[in-house]
Amino acid sequence: MSDLEDSVLLVEDNEHNRYLIRFLLERGGYGVREAADGPAAMHSARERPPAVILLDIQLPGMDGYQVAHALRELPALAGVPIVAVTSYAMPGDREKALAAGCTGYIEKPIDPATFVTEMETLAGLHARAPREPRP
Numbered sequence: 001m002s003d004l005e006d007s008v009l010l011v012e013d014n015e016h017n018r019y020l021i022r023f024l025l026e027r028g029g030y031g032v033r034e035a036a037d038g039p040a041a042m043h044s045a046r047e048r049p050p051a052v053i054l055l056d057i058q059l060p061g062m063d064g065y066q067v068a069h070a071l072r073e074l075p076a077l078a079g080v081p082i083v084a085v086t087s088y089a090m091p092g093d094r095e096k097a098l099a100a101g102c103t104g105y106i107e108k109p110i111d112p113a114t115f116v117t118e119m120e121t122l123a124g125l126h127a128r129a130p131r132e133p134r135p
């Protein structure tokens with residue numbers, strides 16, 4: 001994947017979470033596209049498949065499970081990993097996310113020290129060269 005400027009589609013309705021996750025991803029060398037809800041995510045992913053989709057589960061309108069199901073119906077996205085990011089800590093949510101087509105699952109609150117590595121591991125991505133030295 002050479003399109004560094006456009007490699008992660010971040011689906012998250014909370015502005016603070018978007019800001020934090022974008023910061024971590026960009027520090028890790030990833031380009032970031034944002035979508036605040038399911039329909040915007042579908043539109044963006046259809047237009048140009050990203051390398052990975054980070055998907056909040058608690059979204060207005062379509063929830064993340066519904067979004068994952070819908071994304072998985074798009075043939076162009078068949079090989080794109082979807083990593084759920086959710087504050088739900090209920091037993092069975094991991095299984096629900098996987099059943100909906102997600103590749104893996106990261107729990108909120110996220111750990112800024114490990115978030116990007118977790119995403120890479122779950123998505124089967126190789127770590128990118130950072131744009132600037134890590135602290």
Ligand code: MN
Pocket residue numbers: 012013014056057058059
């Ligand atoms: Mn949310």
